Amino acid sequence: MAALTAAPARPRKLLASRKTRVGILYALPVVVYLLVLFVYPIISTLFLSLKNADGSLTLHWYVDALTGVNLSVLITTLRISAETALLSLVFGFILANAISRLRPLWAGLAMLIVVVPHFISALVRTYGWIILLGDKGLVNETLAWAPGAPYQLLYNELGVVIGTTSMMLPYTVLLLYGVMRGVDRGLLAAAASMGAGRVTIFRRVYLPLVAPGLASAGLLSFILSLGYYITPALMGGPNQTMIATLINQQVTKENQWNGAAAQGVLLLLLTLAGLLLVKLVSSLGASAKKRSAS
Amino acid sequence: MKDARIDRRLFLRGIGGVAAGVAAATALGACGTGTSRVSSSGGGGKTVVVRDSGGSYGAALQKAIYTPFTQETGISVKVLNLDNAPLLAQIKQGRPQCDLINDSMMSHVKYAGQDALEKLDRDRITSLKSAKIPDNQITDHAIGHSFYGQCIAYRTDAFGGRKPESWADFWDTKAFQGGRAMCSPDGDLPELEFALLADGVPMDKLYPLDVDRAFKVLTRLRSEIKKFWDSGPLPGVLLSRQEVTMSTVWDGRIADLQKQGVPVARQLNGIRRQFSGYAIAKGAANVDAAYQLMDFSLRAESQANLAKAFPSNPSSPLAYEKLTEDERNALAGAPQYYDKGFDTDVDWWLQNEAAVTQRWLEWARG
Numbered sequence: 001m002a003a004l005t006a007a008p009a010r011p012r013k014l015l016a017s018r019k020t021r022v023g024i025l026y027a028l029p030v031v032v033y034l035l036v037l038f039v040y041p042i043i044s045t046l047f048l049s050l051k052n053a054d055g056s057l058t059l060h061w062y063v064d065a066l067t068g069v070n071l072s073v074l075i076t077t078l079r080i081s082a083e084t085a086l087l088s089l090v091f092g093f094i095l096a097n098a099i100s101r102l103r104p105l106w107a108g109l110a111m112l113i114v115v116v117p118h119f120i121s122a123l124v125r126t127y128g129w130i131i132l133l134g135d136k137g138l139v140n141e142t143l144a145w146a147p148g149a150p151y152q153l154l155y156n157e158l159g160v161v162i163g164t165t166s167m168m169l170p171y172t173v174l175l176l177y178g179v180m181r182g183v184d185r186g187l188l189a190a191a192a193s194m195g196a197g198r199v200t201i202f203r204r205v206y207l208p209l210v211a212p213g214l215a216s217a218g219l220l221s222f223i224l225s226l227g228y229y230i231t232p233a234l235m236g237g238p239n240q241t242m243i244a245t246l247i248n249q250q251v252t253k254e255n256q257w258n259g260a261a262a263q264g265v266l267l268l269l270l271t272l273a274g275l276l277l278v279k280l281v282s283s284l285g286a287s288a289k290k291r292s293a294s
Numbered sequence: 295m296k297d298a299r300i301d302r303r304l305f306l307r308g309i310g311g312v313a314a315g316v317a318a319a320t321a322l323g324a325c326g327t328g329t330s331r332v333s334s335s336g337g338g339g340k341t342v343v344v345r346d347s348g349g350s351y352g353a354a355l356q357k358a359i360y361t362p363f364t365q366e367t368g369i370s371v372k373v374l375n376l377d378n379a380p381l382l383a384q385i386k387q388g389r390p391q392c393d394l395i396n397d398s399m400m401s402h403v404k405y406a407g408q409d410a411l412e413k414l415d416r417d418r419i420t421s422l423k424s425a426k427i428p429d430n431q432i433t434d435h436a437i438g439h440s441f442y443g444q445c446i447a448y449r450t451d452a453f454g455g456r457k458p459e460s461w462a463d464f465w466d467t468k469a470f471q472g473g474r475a476m477c478s479p480d481g482d483l484p485e486l487e488f489a490l491l492a493d494g495v496p497m498d499k500l501y502p503l504d505v506d507r508a509f510k511v512l513t514r515l516r517s518e519i520k521k522f523w524d525s526g527p528l529p530g531v532l533l534s535r536q537e538v539t540m541s542t543v544w545d546g547r548i549a550d551l552q553k554q555g556v557p558v559a560r561q562l563n564g565i566r567r568q569f570s571g572y573a574i575a576k577g578a579a580n581v582d583a584a585y586q587l588m589d590f591s592l593r594a595e596s597q598a599n600l601a602k603a604f605p606s607n608p609s610s611p612l613a614y615e616k617l618t619e620d621e622r623n624a625l626a627g628a629p630q631y632y633d634k635g636f637d638t639d640v641d642w643w644l645q646n647e648a649a650v651t652q653r654w655l656e657w658a659r660g
Contacts, residue, residue, distance in 0.1 A: 069656045127531055135473075136536045154537075155521050233480060233524055238658030249479065251379045254648045255404065 042268070049261035061262035070246065074266065077243045080157065080232065081225035084164040088221045089214060091165065092172025099173065100180040111177070115170045126234040129163060130154065160236035167231055168221035175220065179213030208289075212282065219278045223271050243267055340369040342583035344394040348375035354604035355396075362599070363590045369583050378404070385410040385575050393578035394587055399569040400640045402436035411435040412574040418585045421592040425610035430637075436573035439592055440606040443626040443635060444482065444568075446561040447543035449533055461492035461564045464540055465511070467518050472539025474515060475532050478522035478658075479651045483568075483643055485542055486512075486650065487636070491564045501639040505650060509657050522658065533558050545626045546605025562626055565635030569609065601625060 052058040064070060099110045117125060132138050133153035140150040153159055183206065191201045229244035243263055250260040344360070346352050352373060360371040374392045376384075378401055384390045386408070395405070405411050413434055416422060422432065431438030448458055453470050463470055476485055486508035487500050493511045495504070520538055523529050529541040530548050534556045545565060548558050572588045574581060590596055597608035598616035607627025608614065614622050614629065622628045626635065643650075 069652065069659060072659065073655075123525065123527060123531075126528075130531060130535050130537065134535050134537050233478075234528075238478070238522060238655060239660075241655065241659070245480065249651065252377045253479070253651070255379060255382065255408075256648070257379075 045261045045264055048258055049265045051258055053258075061258050062266070064259055065262045065266055070263070073241050073246055074243055074263075076240060077226060077267075078270070080160055080164065080240060080242065081222050081228075083157075083161050084168055084225040085218045085222035087161060087165045088168035088172045089218045092169055092176055092217060092221075093214070095169065096173045096176035096180055100177055107177075111173070114173050117166060118170060122230045122234060126163075129159070129235060133159065133162070154235060155237045157236065157240055160232045160240045163231040163235040164225055164228055167228070168224060171220050171224065172217040175217040176210065176213050179210050183209045211285070215278050215282055219274055222274055226267055226271060226274075340367075340580070340583055341372060342369055342394060342580045342587050343372045343374055343392040344396060344584075344587060345374045345376055345381060345392040346396040348373075351604055351606070354600060354606075358599040358603045359587075359591050359596055362596070363587055366590070367586060369586065371587065381575075382408060382410055385577060388577050390575040390577055390579075392575055393580045393584035395573045395575055396439075397570060397573070399431075399433070399436060399438055399571045400638075400643060402433070402571055402573045403640055403644055405573065406433075406435040410576050412576055412578065412581065414574065415585075419589050419592065421589050421594075425592055425594040425597065426612055427592060427609055428611075431569060431571065431609045433571075436571040437588065437592060438569040438571040438609045439597065440600070440608050441567045441569045441627060441637075442606060443545040443562070443565040444477070444485070444542055445545050445565040445626065445635075446540060446563075447529055447533060447548050447558055448540040448561065449536070450557040450559050452539035457559070458540060458561055459563060460561075461488045462494075464488070465492040465515055467515070470540060473520040473537060474518045475521045475523050475529055475538045475541035476515075476519055477542050478524045479654055480524035481522075481526075482544075483638065483647065484650055484654045485566075487566055487638075488542065488564065489515075497564070497636045500636060501642050503642065503646070505646070505653070509653065512657065516658075516660065530558070546624075549605060549624065562631050562634045565626055565631075566638055567607075567626075567635050568638045570606075 049061050050057050050059070052060075065074070095110075095114065099107045102110060120128075130137060134140070135150045137153075139153060143149050143151065153162070187205055187209070188201055191205045196204070226242075227244050229242045229248065232240045232242045233245060243266075247260045247263050247267075250256040250263075346355055352375065356373070360373070364370055376391065378397070381390065381392070381395070382405065385405075395402070395411075397405075402411065414437070416432070419437065421427075422437065427437060446458055446461070446464055448470075449472075450457070452472055456469070458464060458470055464474070467474070476488075477483075486503050486505065489508040489511035490500055490504060491497065493507065495507075521528070521532055523532070523541070526544050526547050529543040530551050532538045533541055533548070534551055543560065545560060545562070548556075548560060551558050572591065574584045574588070578584055591600075592610070594608070594610045594612035594616060597610050597613035600606055601608055601613060601617060602621060605625065607625050611629070614625070614627065617625075625631075
């Protein structure tokens with residue numbers, strides 16, 4: 001075991017310089033591409049967000065973005081994204097777990113059903129949701145006997161989260177499915193053979209094995225939700241306005257690029273903060289594991 | 295040791311998944327913003343590129359205007375669907391993708407304010423006179439070709455045979471029970487005028503709008519407004535699914551529902567009119583062809599043909615004479631309806647749109 005891992009380490013050192021040169025060559029097109037089309041636009045957006053009407057530097061676009069109704073929209077965005085991430089993680093986990101136990105043909109079919117809504121136009125999808133969740137919709141008609149019916153399932157936060165969660169499910173399911181397929185079922189069997197109960201196996205063996213997938217799936221749906229606005233606009237009310245809507249309004253309606261840039265930069269910072277958080281949590285988890293192992 | 299390796303591998307796979315997911319999302323997002331411009335100009339023939347808003351309106355334009363224009367002149371027409379902001383950016387860079395811009399007159403005033411439009415030579419647009427385009431639709435930089443209206447749509451089966459006659463009825467949720475839908479700033483200008491009309495302000499004294507009063511009146515209806523719509527078909531969807539009993543609507547958008555037998559009707563009293571027009575982008579590559587297409591589109595005959603294919607209301611009074619009585623009655627621009635509504639004051643909205651939109655959001659989030 002030790003010899004196996006040590007063997008490739010020595011020649012790697014010898015090859016290092018040539019490998020690096022080749023690596024740089026391979027990486028060059030992508031690096032240039034990213035510099036021109038990614039880094040440069042982001043930096044110019046940053047400058048745009050700091051520029052006054054007369055060209056001097058200012059922070060007042062950020063003050064604008066972080067006060068009054070704009071701040072409450074920002075908080076709403078974070079809240080809805082967190083709710084979406086959590087729910088799509090839970091449902092994605094259940095779904096992926098079920099699908100990973102299916103035979104490949106059925107698994108493929110189930111995946112298709114999860115992914116298909118993505119290819120339907122937003123309006124048709126919304127129409128479908130209204131048929132399902134509206135006052136005269138399927139759910140409310142079936143629950144007509146229940147106290148308090150009809151329930152308000154649309155045009156509020158519940159509606160938005162239902163919508164965004166369904167949009168995020170393909171990502172979390174695909175991600176978790178891949179991770180779950182990679183789990184060695186033998187490990188679970190081994191744990192069982194040593195007398196571990198189902199809950200213990202799930203908690204001590206299965207969950208740690210899929211945990212990295214959970215972290216990245218949750219992060220992905222959180223980040224994607226941050227920039228969402230079609231679903232919240234269609235299925236929510238004004239209280240579910242997301243920051244992307246404001247950015248869109250400023251650019252397309254008011255030709256106000258500076259304010260939009262400031263909000264874009266804030267959105268980017270939030271995304272980076274999310275990434276950092278996950279990194280932090282996972283490295284804390286890793287060090288805790290190391291400590292318990294030693 | 296082994297554990298850590300598996301973890302890292304899984305983690306990398308997970309991150310790879312994130313990257314793939316983000317890439318997929320970007321690709322999915324990109325699908326929605328395609329433009330239909332094809333840059334091959336086969337045969338070296340003359341070409342003109344026109345910007346319109348696409349959808350069923352774009353299809354009607356193709357059928358009623360662009361194709362006949364190509365048949366008559368041999369100039370091929372290419373269509374570009376682009377938002378104001380990127381178009382403006384293109385013009386400022388000196389290389390607009392389009393020559394002729396079909397957009398709201400309010401947008402044209404914005405464009406003109408940014409020095410993005412050619413000053414029009416009226417002598418080159420002969421149909422201005424022949425189609426009797428009204429003077430108030432002719433500006434230095436743009437010519438109004440049609441208007442769209444925003445009015446009341448309601449379910450005819452919801453109020454026991456009574457029908458709403460005015461915006462005051464729209465606000466009267468005791469006599470006309472049921473949810474309401476109104477437009478969000480994502481869809482169109484906030485509907486302050488309707489609130490003021492409901493509160494008894496006469497139609498000819500609307501502008502300058504009393505914003506405080508309008509929001510006060512809107513607040514009375516706030517709890518009944520179930521949805522703020524942001525796209526044209528949504529009011530029809532909400533009405534046909536009985537989510538609401540009354541909604542504001544872009545006139546013409548419920549005609550199809552009526553044909554399908556859905557019990558909905560419109561009320562044109564207090565309709566808000568907004569004009570759309572043609573303008574030529576500054577630095578356009580095909581100015582001559584743009585003038586020709588503009589001239590062709592403004593003819594009374596062309597406007598009438600368009601009105602047959604799409605519920606747009608021609609600016610030329612002569613166009614209405616070229617329609618059958620049924621076709622004419624379907625249009626809010628028909629002479630017998632004209633006094634029922636009012637023209638949007640573009641200048642007032644240009645000055646106040648940003649502030650009102652901000653305030654609307656504060657109000658709506660309550």
